Amino acid sequence: MADDLFKALADPTRRRILDELVERNGQTLFEICARLTTKHGLGLSRQAISQHLAVLEAAGLVHTRRQGRCKFHDLDTEPLEHIVTRWLRPEAPESTP
Amino acid sequence: MADDLFKALADPTRRRILDELVERNGQTLFEICARLTTKHGLGLSRQAISQHLAVLEAAGLVHTRRQGRCKFHDLDTEPLEHIVTRWLRPEAPESTP
């Protein structure tokens, strides 16, 4: 469960994709593909991005909705909220100088 | 920089080690080794844990201090605080039904 989440975040390209979705939610595969190549100079194939999106969806970070022949990808940051609280115990505040 | 952090969190054994350090800070390698085998039933060698601790230290999640022939491992949750805020944009609250 948490395994998929952390594994999804482990790859820098997938984190870039999350960045893109934060900036503009509901993008299609081709949109993401284009923005990654133009803005970040990543020369990745369409399939590579598609597989990354599948990993992100398995982790619950991205939800998809089909509409005709287009598939839009929506970011879901909810899983992210839990991953940190696992190690941030409540009794931690130690006066942080 | 962030790469080391996410890569460190990608492995379930390393996350277990963080759990152990939350429960009891400043453990030695042998202590962590023993607790992982007894409590979680992980049959891992000493080197395996040592290498995991090196990865955690490279990520800044664990700091070490030597004292004689013992090396104590201290948890540092500070890097964790930044990883979520990367994607949690401030303008996100959209009435969450």
Added chain:
DNA sequence: ACCATAGGCAAGTGTTCGCTTGCCTACCAA
């Protein structure tokens, strides 16, 4: 009907990762 667009499936490949095994160094006590 035709063709272009948007995406999916599956096999193959090179690299990275996790782990083991074997030997070596530093510290402490008898």
Added chain:
DNA sequence: TTGGTAGGCAAGCGAACACTTGCCTATGGT
């Protein structure tokens, strides 16, 4: 000084991962 304890270095191996290539399925426009 000898022996035991705590840890480190490095080579090697199998599995998982990221990415490519090639072909295939739908949907939409003309």
